[in-house]
Amino acid sequence: MSYSITEPSSRQKTLAAFLVITYAVITLVPLLWVFMTGFKTPPDSISYPPKIFSEPSLEGYVNLFTTRTRVTPERLAELPPPANFAEEIVRDRNMVIAGKSKYGERFLNSVIIGFGSTFLSIFLGTLAAYAFSRFNIPLKDDLLFFILSTRMMPPIAVAIPIFLMYRKLGLSDTHLGMILLYTAVNISLAVWLLKGFIDEIPKEYEEAALIDGYTRFQAFYKVVLPQAATGIASTAIFCLIFAWNEYAFAVLLTSGTAQTAPPFIPTIIGVGGLDWPAMAAGATLFLLPVLIFTVMLRKHLLRGITFGAVRK
């Protein structure tokens, strides 16, 4: 196939650049605001008119990871000098650190549930996609449509039945329950995306491996998987982003042991009002794992998005 591509004029280029920059600013400003709020003091964060720049402070991050109690100035004066910078920040507000906050645990829950369900979705999705791609399965098209149809309604539409079912099964507020739930939502995406990628890998490679003395599973593992790496990486990113950011089910089904960070962050309440800098600090840190994961796999992601669009 050949395309005739005309070089865009400089006016078109300027317009395109303008649109892209505008879009980037619109999407990035809230993120920047969250990032900057994380480094403000609570009074600065709610001052009016809003302060765009203020003296940076780690108070938000200290508050995010600690619980604090208010003490009288007399009691404060009796205490030994502060042991570290966190103690110092807290005492300036007439408080002492009472203990660790739950943020670390919730963050860890997000990591376990997010990566756990991503791994499970990819594992099951790759095997299913391979089977759908290569074998003659009875009712193949109907099965594939059924898998796709699980994505046709918003998952939250089944929230009540799932809530009741989970309570009966004892899966409420457990890591396993959340991993299974996010896997169930992600698996249709994973099967369909991965089937597309595996369809693109000629079956001659596996046949060559079968003849070269390998079993079908070894051929899958040694020949198909390395070539599907691109597809697996981009599918994994999509799955992780969904599971990581999911809020509605997390609010509904988790409250303690298995609560993930998204429902936890908005509940951070300081002593005497919402603690905006702590919330912003929690949100900023929460962005990092997905960011790192995506950057690590970005080469694959780029290739993944254009995969299948280019015919040789």
Add this chain to the structure above:
Amino acid sequence: MADVVLSGVSKSFGSGKAQIDALKDINLEIPDGSFVVLLGPTGAGKTTTLRLIAGLDKADSGDISIGGQSVIETTPAQRNVAMVFQQYSLYPHLSVRDNLAFPLKSPILRTSKSEITERVTQVAEVLQISEKLDNKATELSGGEMQRVSIGRALVRSPSIFLMDEPLSSLDAKLRSELRLQLKRLQADLGATFLYVTHDQIEAMTMATHVGVLDEGKLVQFGTPREIYENPNSVYVASRLGLPRINTVPANLVNTAPDNAATIGLRPEHILVNPTSDASRMEARVNRIESLGDQTRLHLTVADQTVVTLIDPHTGLNKGDAVNISLRDPLFFDNHGARIR
């Protein structure tokens, strides 16, 4: 190395109205150490035959045995066959070296490291790809890729080598070189080959036996000479020979048997301006075509066009009248079967 025997093998694809009978009751014996070439147009069942022997497809009926053992229920790995595909043959994520070593590292062969190195180096030398060993498979030219995939078969000592038009994507020079190399290798190793090709030069020069397939049936099996000189149908006759065999109506000559419908004429059946005075026919020179290695003479004989070969330094010109006589032509009945 072993005999490979197909008995009563049939295979069809699809079902109902869309069913295609790819192979119909094939009986084929590939003797140990022979080089068998399968000829036939696209869709005749050549590749299907290879795939059934390799175990990539399962026969609907019939039996396939390798070295006297039925292999119908075994996996491709257990059959210990090597196959060279027409395309898509290299593992793109591996280097040339790892591609060549891949079959040796299989759980069935489990070759030692030093032996792998030795075999890979040796095969790379034979196929002239030594300096490319550390390239990725995708960084090769088409010809190099195909040589590596032939090499991947040659590193092993399988019971049979199955090759599906392995040289068709190569340029003429490389093709003739590899043709000789493959033949020499086969002779040196005493290996058994089943080789599919469209190229009749490959068939004539490499084969010890030629099998001709027509719409899923094995219509003739024999030495290349037999197939060429003694074809049992027009179809088989037209598989071999350059220029292609001429077919003209039987009533052109009065010596034809009663039930003959067509006469098959190869260049050696046509004598131009013969010295003897056998039954002569008048012909006119239509065109003289010099192909370099051969010079073709296009003649018109009683409204029929006939192509034959002639000495390159012929004094004939377009429009000249010549006499021809026929020597032992082939006669075929109205179904195309040979009349002997």
